[in-house]
Amino acid sequence: MSYIAPVKDMLFDIEHLARIEEIAKLPGFEEAGLDTAQAVLEECARFNQDVVAPLNVAGDRNPSSFKDGAVTTTPGFKDAFAQYASGGWQGLQHPADFGGQGLPKTIGAACGEMLNSANMSFALCPLLSDGAIEALLTAGSDDLKSTYLEKLVSGQWTGTMNLTEPQAGSDLAMVRSRAEPQPDGTYKVFGTKIYITYGEHDMAENIVHLVLARVTGAPEGVKGISLFVVPKFMVGKDGALGERNDVHCVSIEHKLGIKASPTAVLQYGDHGGAVGYIVGQENRGLEYMFIMMNSARYAVGMQGIAIAERAYQHAVAYARERVQSRPVDGSMNTSAPIIHHPDVKRMLMTMRAYTEGCRAMASVAAAAYDASHHHPDADARKQNQAFYEFMVPLVKGFSTEMSLEVTSLGVQVHGGMGFIEETGAAQYYRDAKILTIYEGTTAIQANDLVGRKTARDGGQTAKAIAAQIETTEAELAKRDSADAHAVAKRLKAAREAFVEVVDFVAGQTKASPNAVFSGSVPYLMLAGNLVAGWQLARSLVIAEDLAQAGTEAAFMHAKVATARFYAEHILNKAPGLRDSIVEGAESVTALALDAF
Amino acid sequence: MSYIAPVKDMLFDIEHLARIEEIAKLPGFEEAGLDTAQAVLEECARFNQDVVAPLNVAGDRNPSSFKDGAVTTTPGFKDAFAQYASGGWQGLQHPADFGGQGLPKTIGAACGEMLNSANMSFALCPLLSDGAIEALLTAGSDDLKSTYLEKLVSGQWTGTMNLTEPQAGSDLAMVRSRAEPQPDGTYKVFGTKIYITYGEHDMAENIVHLVLARVTGAPEGVKGISLFVVPKFMVGKDGALGERNDVHCVSIEHKLGIKASPTAVLQYGDHGGAVGYIVGQENRGLEYMFIMMNSARYAVGMQGIAIAERAYQHAVAYARERVQSRPVDGSMNTSAPIIHHPDVKRMLMTMRAYTEGCRAMASVAAAAYDASHHHPDADARKQNQAFYEFMVPLVKGFSTEMSLEVTSLGVQVHGGMGFIEETGAAQYYRDAKILTIYEGTTAIQANDLVGRKTARDGGQTAKAIAAQIETTEAELAKRDSADAHAVAKRLKAAREAFVEVVDFVAGQTKASPNAVFSGSVPYLMLAGNLVAGWQLARSLVIAEDLAQAGTEAAFMHAKVATARFYAEHILNKAPGLRDSIVEGAESVTALALDAF
Structure with a gap:
């Protein structure tokens, strides 16, 4: 089942609800008007429709696999990610200083939707890199920035978020991973992290892990958590990759959905300690992690919208094609495509309305984010910030909850065929279920x-x-x-x-x-x-x-x-x-x- | 995760809502009072908890497989089915004339819930036999009854329902399978049937297929459909099994859930025609099929209740054990089992309330069914019949739709663990999705x-x-x-x-x-x-x-x-x-x- 990006609907929201022309008046966004939005979205649609979407089913049937500490991703993923990187898509919203394009979130969010509609498992890799980039931009030292940012923004390397431990899920106060300060200013990191999305893979040269851990002697609870960069491969002064750091993937999970996305258990420090570099100040890790997390929460909300859109398109195509029973109003004397039946319309309308409604909400939230960062007036920034922050739990929570209903209806429209994995509708149902859980239930x-x-x-x-x-x-x-x-x-x-x-x-x-x-x-x-x-x-x-x-x-x-x-x-x-x-x-x- | 049958709750419904003592006053149910109900339910609970429930996860991980026309079920299923048969469970509600125990539906329904909670994939085999038995009881000739009923009721053989064809799903008017009358009164049956639950398996000596097909020259549409018995192995006058009939399994489906239950594509008549025996009269097949279907629809509603109960028990066990975060009311100074958190309670209460509500509804419906068949007063029979018939779409539709929400909440209570297949919560989520689809969406x-x-x-x-x-x-x-x-x-x-x-x-x-x-x-x-x-x-x-x-x-x-x-x-x-x-x-x- 092919995917057609809903560019027209996205542009409607961007133009009329998010009011991109107002955003284009803000300092730094002068080039980011409706024409730019349209050009970027159309190019993005082509890339995702042609390159990324065709790998979605393959990723489910032939998921990432683990052997001897290494993860092999689905055939085609590595090449598609290289194209994603070379197309400049990873840097879309990131600063030009580090090789990005500095476009507003209002545009970037729509591109994120397309990528996730095309292939949610694939999209998780860049999503996590975005979080790592934001954390480094906000709190990283100049050294860390110059060592890591360009490579992350270009997609040459990828990033991860390491929060969860077996005993510490939603409750980060229980994080036990520890970091021992070294005389040279680095730390040795020890511990086990679970649920690390793309914590190990073969799509990029290096992986930049952002890791929560406690410095020796730090206070109990969330006030004693610090944030570290732990690269998979050590990075030399010249940026060249050195030896393997002491962080190793010990297994990946067997999951209900997003099977192509490897969910790693990472072991830090089993061979003397993983070399880590502190991000910002000690004991302020949670604060920085929230920066990544807020960005990621919005992005997960977009995943809900994205998978709902894909499920909707799949269901509409089937409903147009599947012929079964006469219309109840007697308007046809033969069996009709099921899209003629009122209850099928009701299901499709429910899917469509949820998706469009959440897309519109997310677009307006993105515009507020842009204004909160770029508006010249402090009051306007503050107001937009308050609005955006109110929106984040709604975009994350409501869009993902609705995606469960929408993907379930998507299976339902297919009837018995929906329950057969070959049809593809069931994959969305399975994939979507993670969305109400990760990055905060x-x-x-x-x-x-x-x-x-x-x-x-x-x-x-x-x-x-x-x-x-x-x-x-x-x-x-x-x-x-x-x-x-x-x-x-x-x-x-x-x-x-x-x-x-x-x-x-x-x-x-x-x-x-x-x-x-x-x-x-x-x-x-x-x-x-x-x-x-x-x-x-x-x-x-x-x-x-x-x-x-x-x-x-x-x-x-x-x-x-x-x-x-x-x-x-x-x-x-x-x-x-x-x-x-x-x-x-x-x-x-x-x-x-x-x-x- | 073990299963404990909610015998106390079932008996509450049976005693106080369904009023079993009133049913025990009806002719034929004199022995079926509360004491009987309690004894049967307790025995049933033991069997399902000890024998059937432990096979549920195994069925998902090692599902039925197909090779060279034969289906091999999950290891343990065959033995468990033999115990099911020898325990007399298949005959619970069927007439003593054919070896059954003739108990009321009010008791049988609760037993059905237990079996389905224990293992929905396993339970489908007896569920389909029940349908075949009811159709033969209602419309089968004395010959058919004497040849097939005892073996079906004892569980020595099993039954199937063959309605669906690739072009005929909900729309049975489009059935194309055909039956050619033979001089000896039998028919030769030709066609392809899909989605045949336990259409082929290794758990019983013979399989009795009930098949919808059109007799040569029959009218178009649903008024030209007849119902046939087509046994997998021919049956001699003495009841001994003869040669293989011309019906063959050509594949089984790869499904989202209920993986242990083989869903067969059956090919009839590729080698000269499958021998079929008409049930009742020609062209009245749909009417008879509705008898099977109404029984099956109620049973599928019970499946919804059953899987909701199992998901609830699984979630409660996890919520008691998983420690995460302090209670919001400050009542504890340490992290607490998550069952202390209001939103976890809300989810568990939702699961529990839906399940108990639907169980109560189904119990009352079952009592009406019993009265509609056994009440000495014609008016009372008629009233109860009308009530029961009104209930069937509610028991089927509402209980299965709620089971989607309940099994989704079950995953949600587990957080990230819920998305890992090893935990088991995801299986209920996958298994449940068929319930809103089969036996009529x-x-x-x-x-x-x-x-x-x-x-x-x-x-x-x-x-x-x-x-x-x-x-x-x-x-x-x-x-x-x-x-x-x-x-x-x-x-x-x-x-x-x-x-x-x-x-x-x-x-x-x-x-x-x-x-x-x-x-x-x-x-x-x-x-x-x-x-x-x-x-x-x-x-x-x-x-x-x-x-x-x-x-x-x-x-x-x-x-x-x-x-x-x-x-x-x-x-x-x-x-x-x-x-x-x-x-x-x-x-x-x-x-x-x-x-x-």
């Missing part, structure tokens, strides 16, 4: 949303968003269209539900933490649902106007239809969630622990 | 609910159920308990939503079929949710009284807590669904077909 995202993003500022950011939504409601109400009014009705109900929940969360987190955290994930789902629905409501306003002006009328009508479907079949879940959160907290924790 | 169940079960009688059966629910609401309202009142509130809202939808469906199916069928699956989800929630509401009333009387207080308190959780976190989705169905139909079909 949905519950971890929800804790972030409750604690740092809502309770901390007393719900101020959340309320500001609600106020913006109210403005959209007013715009919808003024219009002379049944679609706009139907959407306004659901948007209002959802926004009101959201505000009640925000009040509950902001007011009760300290006094009744169990009650609030009992509803944390439902709150995240409500908030993500609302913001995605809001962006589709904004899309409807724009699309109706453009359709009336005769611009791409068919595309615009589809956008309107999708927005209305979203409002009436997805956004309308919000009031029920409000009831669960605000009135149903007690029943979450009522059962005695030994009664489970 | 959820959409097919929903069509049945809309057409045959609601529109046909103008919503009468549905309204009768709503009236019963109102009685439960009144009972709840009279009670002096916050739990009862909280449940009553949600039950009332859900029941009112249901009634509005029933009016819409009953009123509009003819006039606006597209609008009604656009909401058919949401209607099924609403109805299933309501009935499961209603049964838990009934449970609450009983459990509160028993707790007060000092009977099993801890168990009863848990039942109350689960009922309230269900009402506040699951049942409260009903009003949103009503809006989607009644007000949102247009947006399901608004998008132009070429815009997808």
Whole structure:
């Protein structure tokens, strides 16, 4: 099943929702207007459609394999990654100083979606490199920057994140890996790290591991964690690769999905200690790791959107082709392609609406990220930063949760064929399941949303968003269209539900933490649902106007239809969630622990 | 991960909701009171826990394999099936005339749940035999009955259902397999059948295929389909096995889940024609097949409950053991088992509440089935029949859809470990996905609910159920308990939503079929949710009284807590669904077909 990048839909969001022309007014982004976006997206689409997408099924059937400490990736991956690197795709959003192209996230996010739609297992390698690059840019010494950044940005080397240990999953306070300071300023790193994506592979000359560990004598808990660079091969002054460092892959996992992406267990220091270089200051590792993690969380949200899009395309193709039963309305006297059946339409519309809604949300979040870094006005930077940070758990949490539903519907549309691995629909279902888990489970995202993003500022950011939504409601109400009014009705109900929940969360987190955290994930789902629905409501306003002006009328009508479907079949879940959160907290924790 | 059958919960349902003592008053069920139920369930639990459950993981890792026309099942399966047969489990619900035990479905259903919890792949073999037995009992000639029934009931032979062909999935009108009448009254059968569960295997001496085919000259469409028995080995007058019939397995599928269960492609008649024996009359095959299918649909609903229960047990065990992070309420000063965290409780409660709710619904449906067959009063039989038939799409559709959510949550509770196949949680997630597809997809169940079960009688059966629910609401309202009142509130809202939808469906199916069928699956989800929630509401009333009387207080308190959780976190989705169905139909079909 081939993949066609939804360039038109992405450009709609970039132009009308993220407002790229405003971003192009920011210092450093002068070249990054709509024309650039279009050119980059079209080139990116070609590359991913032609080079990366065809390897997706192969990666599942012939995954990465492990032997004698080495990982061999799926045939074709190494070559595709070389093309990815030489095409400059790894450096898209990274600074020109280190060989990147310095494009805004607003453009980069769409490219990330394409790569992940094409092949999620493949895309994980560059995704992890992006995180390593961001951490070094933020906190690395000049030495580390000059040694590692150019090679990472060019894709000659790749990066990893090493957080998890067998006893330390979501709870990084329990990290036990240790680092012993050496007289020359380096450290010797010891420990076992698990779940290291592309922790070992054959696609690049070197691997730059970013590793959390405790310096000898450091405090307990998260305040005693430092961040280190540990290269697979030592790097000489001239940048030439030296001997193998003391970090070794001891196995890779047998997983439900993303099988082509090797998930390594890495052993540090079994032969005297792995040479590590500290990033920033001792004991501030968690802070730096959060930089990588926030970038990675957004990227994982894009993976949810990406795999939903791919599953949708696969399902639509099958629904057009598979002939089965007559339409219920008697409109045809013979068996029809199943896309004619209302329930198949309902499933496809659900897939489409979720995907478009989350894409729109992510695009707007990316624009806020760009403004938060590049806007000349400090207040504007701060506002955009607050908005972006509120969006990260929604983009990560909601887009990945919806991708489970969408990929499940994708199998369902295929009927019995969907359950047969050969068809390919099941791969998306299996691949997607990691998305609600890694880079922080949905519950971890929800804790972030409750604690740092809502309770901390007393719900101020959340309320500001609600106020913006109210403005959209007013715009919808003024219009002379049944679609706009139907959407306004659901948007209002959802926004009101959201505000009640925000009040509950902001007011009760300290006094009744169990009650609030009992509803944390439902709150995240409500908030993500609302913001995605809001962006589709904004899309409807724009699309109706453009359709009336005769611009791409068919595309615009589809956008309107999708927005209305979203409002009436997805956004309308919000009031029920409000009831669960605000009135149903007690029943979450009522059962005695030994009664489970 | 071991399995412990929830015998206590099953007996609660059987005693208090299904009211086994009433069933034991019916002719033919005199021995089938609570004591019998308890004895059978306990014995069944031992067998499944000790013999069948330990083979579940092995079946996934070392599935059925195909070579040279023969299927070799997972090591251990053949022996376990021999024990299943010799224990008399195959004959549990079948007539004593053919060697069965003639127990009510109310007891048999619980045993079916255990078998499927223990090992869904294994359980499929007896499940299909049950269908074949029912078809022969209903429509088979005395000759067919005497030749096949005893062997099937004893488990010496097994049965299959052959409906699907490559071009005929949900749409049986497109069946092309053909049967040529022979002078001796037999037929020669030709064609290809796909997705034949246990269509070939090594666990029994003979396989009795029930096959849909068209007799030469039969009308087009479903009115020209007949049902045939085609044995794998010919059977002599004395019951001895003769030569191989002309039906051959040409391959088995590589599937997402239930890997131990061989899914065969069967080729009929490549060497002159397979000998087939007609079941009942020519051209009435679909009618007979529906008998098998209705029995199988209920059984597949039980599979959903069964796998949800197993996933729940697996997740609870992990949540008790995995230590990670301090409780948010500061109640512990160290990291705690994750079952202490509110969101983990929320996930486990969701899994538990869905499972108990659907089990209660299925138990009550089984009782109605028993009364519909055994009640001496014709009116009572008719009423029970109508109720049972209304329940079948709900038990099948809702219990299997919920099992997708429950098994997904099961993986989620495990975090990263859930994605590693070794853990075992992922197997349930993969296995469950077939349940919303086979024996009629959820959409097919929903069509049945809309057409045959609601529109046909103008919503009468549905309204009768709503009236019963109102009685439960009144009972709840009279009670002096916050739990009862909280449940009553949600039950009332859900029941009112249901009634509005029933009016819409009953009123509009003819006039606006597209609008009604656009909401058919949401209607099924609403109805299933309501009935499961209603049964838990009934449970609450009983459990509160028993707790007060000092009977099993801890168990009863848990039942109350689960009922309230269900009402506040699951049942409260009903009003949103009503809006989607009644007000949102247009947006399901608004998008132009070429815009997808």
